[in-house]
Amino acid sequence: MSLWEQYLDDYSFPKLKQNIQVDTLIIGGGISGLTTLYYLKNENNICLVESAKIGSGITKNTTGKLTILQGIIYSDLAKNVSLTKSKQYLKSQIKAINLIKEIIKKEKINCDLEKVASYLVAIKKSDEKKLVQEKSFLKKAHINIKDTTFNNNKALKISDSYVFNPLKFLNSLKQILQNKMIYEQTKIDNIIKKDGYYLCTSKDLIIKTKKVIIACHYPFFLFPLLFPLKNHIEKSYLLAWKVNKNEKYSAITTSNPGFSIRFYQDGQNIYKIGLARSHATAFKENDAYNFKMVQKIFNIPANDIVACWSNVDIITNDKLPFIGKIKDNMYILTGYNTWGMTNSILGAKIISDLIKGKDNEFSSLFMLKRYNIAKLKSFFVNSLENILAFTKSKFPYKNWYQSNLKFTKINGKKIAIYTDEKEIEHIVYNECPHLKCSLIFNEIEKTWDCPCHSSRFNIDGKCIKGPSLSDISYKK
Ligand SMILES: Cc1cc2nc3c(=O)[nH]c(=O)nc-3n(C[C@H](O)[C@H](O)[C@H](O)COP(=O)(O)OP(=O)(O)OC[C@H]3O[C@@H](n4cnc5c(N)ncnc54)[C@H](O)[C@@H]3O)c2cc1C
Structure with a gap:
């Protein structure tokens, strides 16, 4: 959840x-x-x-950050698309933050909107050059941006970003x-x-x-x-845990995979949300391992974790x-x-x-x-990723899973069976109705996830996220 x-x-x-x-x-x-x-x-x-x-x-x-500091998007766009489009994108994000603030103010919405500092952090020495480029672009656009450090890493900081409760x-x-x-x-x-x-x-x-x-x-x-073929799907792993202090900042890294952090305060309850281990769904599907790594990256005591979930978004070619x-x-x-x-x-x-x-x-x-x-350029990369995701899905690494997961065939149809802690069998057709990729079992969230285009099904095969339009529940 x-x-x-x-x-x-x-x-x-x-x-x-x-x-x-x-x-x-x-x-x-x-x-x-x-x-x-x-x-x-x-x-x-x-x-x-x-x-x-x-x-x-x-x-x-989502993590619910409202910020113009979005990794190294501006230098990326300037290099790969055009300087004009990059400038326009920055303007559009400033506009978007103003639009949402306008709605919140006009409608008197209480969604815990909070002004926070936002950091862009270089976690590798080799990424420091990227900070310099991003800063140079933002400075020229008259954004008030400062050099700083974040956990001993070089970073950039702007003071007027926001976080809110999207729900x-x-x-x-x-x-x-x-x-x-x-x-x-x-x-x-x-x-x-x-x-x-x-x-x-x-x-x-x-x-x-x-x-x-x-x-x-x-x-x-x-x-x-x-x-x-015009995009790929990126998946990330998130944990929320209780902390004593709202440090009023959000942070993100220049390189991917990196991390993202924010705080959320609802009355007396203060949470930190950490996101890491992002990857294209065509690669690295072992969810349990990825969640464990997130816990390690943020050094979170197991008892403090209050929520644990994954999320996907569409990454377009440009x-x-x-x-x-x-x-x-x-x-x-x-x-x-x-x-x-x-x-x-x-x-x-x-x-x-x-x-x-x-x-x-x-x-x-x-x-x-x-x-x-x-x-x-990305059109070809994405075409290959689509083929890779499809092919890999057909050969799931069985040693990733505990013995409570079995793949078999019944009447010529591919079937996957998950046996839960109460020894109840959950049987599904192991094929996404969208474009026929096989599915990956997400042991932590207990869902069947499609590595190709991010459809998700619950433990008994009910479709909980498209693009699939149908369930994969096994009918005897
Ligand atoms: C890990 C992660 C962290 C993120 N953090 C941030 C952040 O900090 N800041 C930020 O700006 N963005 C963030 N994002 C991005 C942001 O969360 C998403 O881009 C955004 O929530 C997408 O909203 P949406 O309304 O388009 O999609 P959704 O919220 O998925 O809404 C689409 C709706 O359509 C419904 N639907 C689907 N198919 C059908 C159908 N056939 N008929 C009828 N209804 C249908 C679905 O049930 C769903 O409710 C993050 C994304 C990820 C993956």
Whole structure:
């Protein structure tokens, strides 16, 4: 369970039970979908559908930092995309933080927003040059940035970053939007265009809509756009533990894998959240080992740990999000490169401006059709990673698992069986319905995880995260 899961409130929206016709449909109720609905709340006949519960996707597993100091993104973009785009990206992140502060202030939202210092740390000597480059870029952009040290490592520091509780933020938006047409437990499984409308199906129900906004993190039906080859999935491991003092900072390293830290204070309870061991899902899938390493990196006494979870995000080939129009009246916001707290708000504003026919200075930066060397280079790397993830998934390292996990075949179908502490067998089909990769058992969170495109299934095979649309539960 993530630290934020305890804040998922009991308020729930109904499940859709009949066909409906709307003007605009938003698919996905994470921070992207809900803030888009917030900006479009005065539009006629707008509806949001969420396959599970609002906020229960990637958003509940984030670290919740709001900062412009995002690793070495600016020197990376300047080198691999262009200096102009890098400058624009910085401007966009400043704008995004202001937008979220504006919403919080206007709506008087209590989401424990706190101003903190933010550090960018070079953990290797060889990374110190990267700090110099990032500092030089930020200085030229008039950002107040200082040289400092962090645990004896060279670092950069800015004073005005923020952290917040993303679930408290979403809970307040839910209250504000409670009279809007929102359906939970309603999963869209297909979209077809007919007579100028999109027909979005959810089992045997149809939502007919003029406009559709896809805010479901990993899009489940965009294979024709070669989406899997335009990004890879990065997985990270997080622990939260109780501490005595809120040291009011967040930190991140220049190199990946590195670490990320923040504090969270809710009344008397103070927690530190540490993230480490990030990797592309095509590599290093041993979850239990990775969690152990995180505990070691942050030197956390086992008894102090209050939450332990993993999370994935989409890393695009050129490190810029995908926000904009896919085709007539169809929009998407995704691909945030682990900076979705800022980029979702920005995406929501851009999409709502596009729908209202207003200009937005950042819409061209995140356009889906863009061409640059970084994108082209990573296209080949990602194609190889996809093939590697698929192939590796077919040969799981059996010695990673204890004897309570068995792989077999029944009636020609690949099956995996996990026997729990009470000797109960949990049997699943060992193939992701999305693109047929085999699954990795995550012993700590007790989930079946797809190493290719990040679908997740619970211990008995119920799909808890797309792009898979179906369960893998074994039916005798
Ligand atoms: C380890 C980690 C740490 C991070 N920390 C930070 C941070 O400190 N700061 C920051 O800015 N960003 C951070 N991020 C990134 C950020 O958490 C994500 O980018 C962001 O939460 C994504 O939000 P979302 O709304 O797009 O996706 P989600 O929250 O996943 O929302 C999508 C919703 O769509 C629903 N859905 C899916 N398929 C369907 C369907 N077919 N029909 C209907 N509904 C559907 C899902 O159930 C889900 O609720 C982090 C990411 C990771 C991996």
